Amino acid sequence: MSLAEHLRSLNLINLGNVYYNLSPSKLVEHTIRRGEGSLTLTGALNINTGKYTGRSPQDRFIVDYPEIHKNINWGRVNKPISPEVFERIYARLAAYLQKKDVYVFDGLIGADRRYTHSVRFINELPAHNLFVRQLFIRPSDKELENFIPQFTVISAPNFNSIPELDKTNSEVFVILDLVKKIIIIGGTHYCGELKKSMFTAMNFMLPMANVLPMHCSANVGENGDVALFFGLSGTGKTTLSADPERRLIGDDEHGWSEDGIFNFEGGCYAKCINLSREKEPQIYDAIKFGALLENVVLDEKGNPDYSDDRYTENTRAAYPIEYIPNAVLEGTGGHPKTILFLTADAFGVLPPISKLTKEQAMFHFISGYTSKLAGTERGIVEPQATFSCCFGEPFMPMNPSVYAKMLGEKITNHNVNVYLVNTGWTGGPYGVGKRMDLSYTRAMVRAAINGDLEKVEYFEHPIFKVLVPKSCPNVPAEILNPINTWESNEEYNKYAKELAIRFYENIKKFEDLTDDIIEAAPSISL
Structure with a gap:
């Protein structure tokens, strides 16, 4: 199935430009041109996530189907949402994305290819597409030739849910459909939701393959x-x-x-509050071109002040694992x-x-x-x-x-x-x-x-x-x-x-x- 056919199957139609597997330099260029980030002196891209600077655990839901109901530990962490509510939010999300540019990255999760899952990320923001490109496993050219996504993650930070209508707890939603293998995220610019939602899916699937x-x-x-x-x-x-x-x-x-x-x-997603080369040299030196910073304060010259927590103590740096010297690639x-x-x-x-x-x-x-x-x-x-x-x-x-x-x-x-x-x-x-x-x-x-x-x-x-x-x-x-x-x-x-x-x-x-x-x-x- 081609990318166009897959998007149509998801009812993602009448989209604007569909940018597929752009390079880090292109994604940085798009982010800066759109006024959504700035470069540090070392070349890293810095963005501000606004109101939400951390995960929203009360806003994460799992679609409750009879075939998986008994396998989920329902409660304050794993909250159910009905398929009907999911479809209602999804339909509005698909309508919202019409005429809008989207950024698509095809990646993998799981380095052991016997247990790897292929994931297609569809992002409203180029900075979020850079994040998943650097954090998830980048397929080889041969793997991309016959790429079939087992999971699809759609993220639209500027689209909000309506709590009174959608039975959500706020305008933020992170909803996992583990049967249809679709994850939708909205209302939050915090990048961590993109990776943690997919990790949750893996934590559900792997035990059934006898993997912890x-x-x-x-x-x-x-x-x-x-x-x-x-x-x-x-x-x-x-x-x-x-x-x-x-x-x-x-x-x-x-x-x-x-x-x-x-x-x-x-890749890696490191906290960088009070980061210094003296104490954490590998992480410090990894924050260069291609890396993404969240909510770090920059001075007028573009120097990061890692001690400044005016936006949050949860300042973050995302970078590919090869930025760490001697990493096991x-x-x-x-x-x-x-x-x-x-x-x-x-x-x-x-x-x-x-x-x-x-x-x-x-x-x-x-x-x-x-x-x-x-x-x-x-x-x-x-x-x-x-x-x-x-x-x-x-x-x-x-x-x-x-x-x-x-x-x-x-x-x-x-x-x-x-x-x-x-x-x-x-x-x-x-x-x-x-x-x-x-x-x-x-x-x-x-x-x-x-x-x-x-x-x-x-x-x-x-x-x-x-x-x-x-x-x-x-x-x-x-x-x-x-x-x-x-x-x-x-x-x-x-x-x-x-x-x-x-x-x-x-x-x-x-x-x-x-x-x-x-x-x-x-x-x-x-």
Whole structure:
């Protein structure tokens, strides 16, 4: 089916110009000519997303069909919408796009071609088309010759839904039709909705192919030792996996098959608030021509001020993975040796690093404790303690037990070491304590990956029951036990017990957990 025929089949008719697979330079040129962005001194394109500078989780819906109803974990995250409402919004969207120029990119998601899905993106804005071109996998010329889209994503940021008519929660909508394999997005200029919606679709499809989808970054050492970094946005996945001493496989979502792991993407989407070449050289240097910045403040000469959060703390940089030196361009790796759960603890009580038993790993994976950081979602203006099962609940449409069971089996089968890393606060809760020093976190992560933490002594934390190292190379021993960083032991224990209770209350909502996983929960009796 030709592009024209496919557009007609989607009822996208009477369009203006249809720009197909334009180069980054052309997409930048179109954006600037339309007055929708500007260039930085390094050549990156900077855009402002207006009202919405983060995801809108309350505005995401899944079309509810009988054939998939039982496979969706319906609730506050996965909200149903009827096929009739979807069709009504879609019809108005198609009418809105008449006479308008659109930008089409044909891409792939999933580096392992056995599990790859082809995706056609139809964008109202050239900057959004640049985003998907740089973030998703770019097909070879041969793959494009016979390209048949399995999924279609249509994005029209300037088209709004009507809540009273459409049963939406605002003018924003992100609607996934997993049966017809169409995703429609409107009302928001935030680029992250484009990739996260497609990741959600993959997280639904892959378990049925016996592949575990994971919200994690991944890198690999010179000996082929793969490490995975799980965590919500802002907890450090991109920063910690972009290690000059290791090769980056991917920074956000991966699949784990019987043969190893594979990246979903062909690019990276990094937070860049307070970005500096000193602390994050690989990300800093990747922001050049072809990269896309969101909501970064520029001075009159075009210099980015990464410390300025006047628009949002969730400033972002999108760039192709080849902009990272020594990246694994094929996007695949072997079975992981080390897994790191990254949590931004707003209570400031979790150890900066601790080793988990398999049962504790399953408990913390199901719990997914972290903090939502400012700007990553609409309405979040300061860190908020939260539980996000699988460290990616907003993108997991199936029951968490599906993903947790698969992860547990893989940890056992491949003898994986699992660590919990607190990239959040120490010395007190948010507003009192300070954010964990990145240089120390990097040192602890490297020690976990290279095996140094296998050689040290541990003690069991009296409340969280995790194993805390007594020493770690290049890290002051006194900060490894978090109580030492607080002015008052009594205050520390008060906040630690409060968090332990939250863990306990959260885990009660999950059914059919085995006793050994429940016993791995923090103690609330002290």
